[in-house]
Amino acid sequence: xxxxxxxxxxxxxxxxxxxxxxxxxxxxxxxxxxxxxxxxxxxxxxxxxxxxxxxxxxxxxxxxxxxxxxxxxxxxxxxxxxxxxxxxxxxxxxxxxxxxxxxxxxxxxxxxxxxxxxxxxxxxxxxxxxxxxxxxxxxxxxxxxxxxxxxxxxxxxxxxxxxxxxxxxxxxxxxxxxxxxxxxxxxxxxxxxxxxxxxxxxxxxxxxxxxxxxxxxxxxxxxxxxxxxxxxxxxxxxxxxxxxxxxxxxxxxxxxxxxxxxxxxxxxxx
Numbered sequence: 001x002x003x004x005x006x007x008x009x010x011x012x013x014x015x016x017x018x019x020x021x022x023x024x025x026x027x028x029x030x031x032x033x034x035x036x037x038x039x040x041x042x043x044x045x046x047x048x049x050x051x052x053x054x055x056x057x058x059x060x061x062x063x064x065x066x067x068x069x070x071x072x073x074x075x076x077x078x079x080x081x082x083x084x085x086x087x088x089x090x091x092x093x094x095x096x097x098x099x100x101x102x103x104x105x106x107x108x109x110x111x112x113x114x115x116x117x118x119x120x121x122x123x124x125x126x127x128x129x130x131x132x133x134x135x136x137x138x139x140x141x142x143x144x145x146x147x148x149x150x151x152x153x154x155x156x157x158x159x160x161x162x163x164x165x166x167x168x169x170x171x172x173x174x175x176x177x178x179x180x181x182x183x184x185x186x187x188x189x190x191x192x193x194x195x196x197x198x199x200x201x202x203x204x205x206x207x208x209x210x211x212x213x214x215x216x217x218x219x220x221x222x223x224x225x226x227x228x229x230x231x232x233x234x235x236x237x238x239x240x241x242x243x244x245x246x247x248x249x250x251x252x253x254x255x256x257x258x259x260x261x262x263x264x265x266x267x268x269x270x
Contacts, residue, residue, distance in 0.1 A: 003031040006089045007097040008082070009060040010037065014099035014131040016063055021129045021262055022097035023064040023071055028165040029094060032072045035060045036089055038082045053077040083117045090122040095264075097127045100256055116253055119237055119265040125158050129262045140231040140261075141169040141211075145223045145251065146197045151236025155266040156197060159234040160205045162264065166231065169209040172198055175222035176214070190214055220254035227259040237267035 007022035009015040019035065026033040037057045039050060057075040064073050078085045090096045098115050119126045144159035146152050156172075163170040174194040178185070191214050202210060215222045227233045238249045255263050 002092050002094055003029065004034060004093045005029065005031050005095045005097065006034045006036055006086070006093040007060070007064075008036050008038065008086050008089075008099075009057060010099070011056045012099060014129070016060065017131045018097050018099040018127075018129050019060045019063050020067045021127060022095075023067040025095055025097065025127065026071055027068040031094060032074065033064055033068075034089070034093075035064065035073060035075045036086070037077050038085045039077060039079045040082065041079055082114050083121065086114075086118050087121045087123070090118075090124045090126075093124045095125050095127060096122055097129065100128045100130050115256055119252065119256065119267065122267060123269075125264050125266045127262055127264045128256045139168065140229060141171045142166065142232045142234060143223070143226045143230040143261075144170060144172045145219065145233070145235040145255070146172050146174045146194060147219065147236070147251075148193055148197060149236055149238060150268045151238045151249075151266060153197065153236075154268050155234050155236045155264075156201060158264060158266045160201045160208055162232055162234060163208045164205045167207075168231065169211065171211045171213055171226065171230070173213045173215060173223060173226050175217050175219040177218065178216065187214060219251045220258075223251065223255055224258050224260070227255070227261045227263075230261045232262055232264060233259050234264045234266065237265050 005022050005026040007019050009019060023033055035057050037053050039053055054077060057077060061073045061075050064071060086096060100115050115128045142159055142163040144155060159170055174190060176190050194212050194214060198210060223233060233255055235252045235255050237252055252265050
């Protein structure tokens with residue numbers, strides 16, 4: 001672990017929500033926070049870099065320190081493609097945090113396509129937040145979506161670690177649709193698969209109380225509903241039903257867009 005959390009900022013209210021979430025995440029880890037603003041080159045460009053960018057990252061750093069005064073915060077303005085820059089930042093980070101959308105008219109804005117593309121390429125977990133998420137109550141659990149895919153397996157470890165840091169319980173949710181399941185699939189077989197996915201993790205995090213929920217329904221709908229009473233939702237970047245060539249699974253995209261709490265998307269290590 002590098003003990004580094006990176007947050008991408010664009011000057012929008014939503015990115016300040018991301019800064020607050022990143023500051024809290026860094027404090028929980030005992031990590032440093034790096035505030036990054038990406039300037040997308042515009043031609044012709046008369047001033048490089050834009051002086052307003054230095055003000056933007058300074059304001060974001062001040063906001064972070066207002067949330068967690070003891071944090072070590074560094075700042076950077078980088079020129080380039082937003083996704084490529086943040087992907088590069090993710091190589092040295094334990095977590096990267098972005099707003100799910102940005103504010104129009106700002107260079108380097110974090111629009112919906114940016115978090116999706118970043119989550120599909122990042123070398124560390126990606127947390128996405130929306131302005132309306134705000135700060136969740138500490139007593140709420142971490143919810144983990146499990147579907148048996150390799151990315152889902154990676155997400156299990158991340159979810160247990162998040163629950164341990166937050167000193168809260170973990171709700172492991174597996175959604176299934178009887179009419180679309182392979183022949184011979186039963187509630188009992190699905191429950192066993194859910195138990196296998198969690199096997200051994202309780203030994204690593206004995207203080208985390210785990211509840212297993214097997215729910216009939218579409219995965220994205222089940223997880224979005226579960227997020228109503230969660231402080232964090234953790235999902236794999238790609239599900240077991242992923243379409244070849246699809247950058248990010250449809251369930252994780254839906255979670256990032258519609259969940260009622262921040263979402264951590266976990267991509268399997270290459």
